[in-house]
Amino acid sequence: MIRFDQVTKRYADGTTAVDDLSFEVAEGELVTLVGPSGCGKTTTMMMVNRLIEPTSGRIYVDGEDIATVDPVKLRRRIGYVIQQVGLFPHRTILDNTATVPALVGWKKAKARARAAELLDLVGLDPKTYGGRYPEQLSGGQRQRVGVARALAADPPVLLMDEPFGAVDPVVREQLQDEFLRMQAAVRKTVLLVTHDIEEAVRLGDRIAVYGQGRIEQFDTPGAVLGTPATPYVAEFVGADRGLKRLSVTEIEPYDLEQPAVARLDESAAQAASRMRAEAARWAVVLDGGGDLHGWIGLDEAALAGQDGRVRDLAHRMNAWVPVGAPLKQAFGVMLQHDAGWVAVLDGSRFLGVLTPAKLHEALRRSVDADAQGIARAEVEFDSVADA
Numbered sequence: 001m002i003r004f005d006q007v008t009k010r011y012a013d014g015t016t017a018v019d020d021l022s023f024e025v026a027e028g029e030l031v032t033l034v035g036p037s038g039c040g041k042t043t044t045m046m047m048v049n050r051l052i053e054p055t056s057g058r059i060y061v062d063g064e065d066i067a068t069v070d071p072v073k074l075r076r077r078i079g080y081v082i083q084q085v086g087l088f089p090h091r092t093i094l095d096n097t098a099t100v101p102a103l104v105g106w107k108k109a110k111a112r113a114r115a116a117e118l119l120d121l122v123g124l125d126p127k128t129y130g131g132r133y134p135e136q137l138s139g140g141q142r143q144r145v146g147v148a149r150a151l152a153a154d155p156p157v158l159l160m161d162e163p164f165g166a167v168d169p170v171v172r173e174q175l176q177d178e179f180l181r182m183q184a185a186v187r188k189t190v191l192l193v194t195h196d197i198e199e200a201v202r203l204g205d206r207i208a209v210y211g212q213g214r215i216e217q218f219d220t221p222g223a224v225l226g227t228p229a230t231p232y233v234a235e236f237v238g239a240d241r242g243l244k245r246l247s248v249t250e251i252e253p254y255d256l257e258q259p260a261v262a263r264l265d266e267s268a269a270q271a272a273s274r275m276r277a278e279a280a281r282w283a284v285v286l287d288g289g290g291d292l293h294g295w296i297g298l299d300e301a302a303l304a305g306q307d308g309r310v311r312d313l314a315h316r317m318n319a320w321v322p323v324g325a326p327l328k329q330a331f332g333v334m335l336q337h338d339a340g341w342v343a344v345l346d347g348s349r350f351l352g353v354l355t356p357a358k359l360h361e362a363l364r365r366s367v368d369a370d371a372q373g374i375a376r377a378e379v380e381f382d383s384v385a386d387a
């Protein structure tokens with residue numbers, strides 16, 4: 001959908017901002033451009049909507065050489081989101097959002113209806129926020145309006161330059177999540193510039209890691225983290241690679257441990273004897289269909305004995321995550337509930353639990369899989385003890 005063919009940009013003072021760049025972004029793909037300040041990310045992006053012209057080379061959008069397309073017409077097909085959102089201070093949020101459709105000649109009512117729909121899409125109720133002015137919104141809300149506005153004319157391509165850079169980390173994570181949900185629905189072809197490798201990893205289908213004016217590696221987040229192509233990339237990806245990997249490694253059934261199980265309809269004594277046999281101090285409580293009901297401790301089960309029912313003694317289990325969620329989420333839930341383990345569910349069906357040791361093992365498996373170029377399920381090692 002977007003193709004760079006040997007593109008070089010040299011500024012008048014001799015600075016080579018982008019040097020012989022070739023890469024391709026597929027339709028519906030989200031590619032993040034990441035690298036240190038001054039490496040040429042913004043220059044790359046601004047050449048796509050012809051705010052900057054390349055010195056040599058060609059750029060194609062949807063198969064068309066953009067040098068032959070009128071820049072104004074080109075920009076109508078390309079949404080642009082920047083960090084300083086640049087909303088018009090004297091126009092309402094609704095009118096700000098409707099700017100581009102109005103420019104391209106939509107009727108006012110249609111443009112506004114579209115704007116309201118988009119505000120809704122980015123999580124701002126148009127009834128509440130549509131009539132406000134930019135200064136009456138928080139930074140994060142303004143950023144969302146910026147995204148809504150860029151999408152208003154339904155462009156197939158979206159360029160985003162540090163779109164979440166101006167907000168605090170908590171809001172940023174929230175905006176990133178919302179953006180991913182939205183992108184799953186609208187499937188734009190997106191180029192997104194960031195200097196934050198964590199953001200690049202969370203958002204990108206693929207990541208272009210920039211060195212000085214060049215792409216050092218262009219690959220999936222897992223590959224960039226797992227097998228950096230050059231020492232430079234390894235350095236950039238950083239020492240806390242394990243932590244970053246937590247956000248991209250998904251929980252699989254083979255990562256899980258099978259704990260002792262108590263049945264909802266059995267007696268506490270039965271449950272206690274099974275826990276003793278398995279040297280377990282607690283058991284998960286499942287119903288007849290294998291759905292998670294909660295958990296029960298050995299001591300309380302033993303104390304209640306024959307007269308106690310598991311059903312009456314079970315505690316609610318709030319520390320759970322769906323299978324396929326990133327390890328980071330499981331880790332977060334563990335910390336949030338101060339729990340030594342989290343249950344992993346497929347819908348409501350119980351699959352197993354993730355303990356800190358299993359989490360560590362899953363991470364190691366992921367590192368080894370990338371190093372050996374095989375699937376994570378195929379990695380074999382003995383136990384966490386020899387890690």
Ligand SMILES: Nc1ncnc2c1ncn2[C@@H]1O[C@H](COP(=O)(O)OP(=O)(O)OP(=O)(O)O)[C@@H](O)[C@H]1O
Nearest residue numbers: 011013015017036037038039040041042043044195
């Ligand atoms: N108009 C210009 N004239 C001369 N040099 C420029 C001009 N614009 C950018 N540069 C230089 O080109 C290089 C790449 O700049 P660019 O803005 O693309 O980097 P970036 O990776 O987006 O950086 P940042 O993350 O700081 O925004 C830098 O060395 C910059 O100083």
